[in-house]
Amino acid sequence: MRILHTMLRVGNLDRSIAFYTKVLKMRELRRQDYPEGRFTLAFIGYGAESEQTVIELTHNWDTEQYDLGNGYGHIAIEVDDAYQACEEVKQLGGKVTREAGPMKHGTTVIAFVEDPDGYKIEFIQKKAPLN
Numbered sequence: 001m002r003i004l005h006t007m008l009r010v011g012n013l014d015r016s017i018a019f020y021t022k023v024l025k026m027r028e029l030r031r032q033d034y035p036e037g038r039f040t041l042a043f044i045g046y047g048a049e050s051e052q053t054v055i056e057l058t059h060n061w062d063t064e065q066y067d068l069g070n071g072y073g074h075i076a077i078e079v080d081d082a083y084q085a086c087e088e089v090k091q092l093g094g095k096v097t098r099e100a101g102p103m104k105h106g107t108t109v110i111a112f113v114e115d116p117d118g119y120k121i122e123f124i125q126k127k128a129p130l131n
Helices: 013-023 082-091
Strands: 005-009 028-034 038-044 054-060 076-081 095-102 109-114 120-125
Touching: 013 028, 013 038, 013 054, 038 095, 076 082, 082 109, 082 120, 095 120
Parallel strands: 005 054, 076 120
Antiparallel strands: 028 038, 038 054, 095 109, 109 120
8 A cells, every 4th residue: 555645625726736836846747627526636746646645736616715724734845955945935935934943852854834725834854864
């Protein structure tokens, strides 16, 4: 077994795809419209679905916004340098909600950014290999 994807409902598909592809450097892998159901599914990620877990963006054509509730946590992405990743997000117009730095009660360097719909994305800085 393996995890295939995580699904997020988005209010504006083009805006969300622009964020994930331009700001987070993912690729749009495929997109399918379902006119009878009035929704579109778009799959984005860093590699092929056959090899990596991806994100499914679901756009219901008649819904512009969702209440995220308090059950959702975040998506985590490993980055080489969390400080640099935050700077790049800001330069590209993205929103950093927690600047890079050591996590509370630990040493792992993390940061948080937010996508256009308010979903949180955690950057976890890759640890240096032990010698």
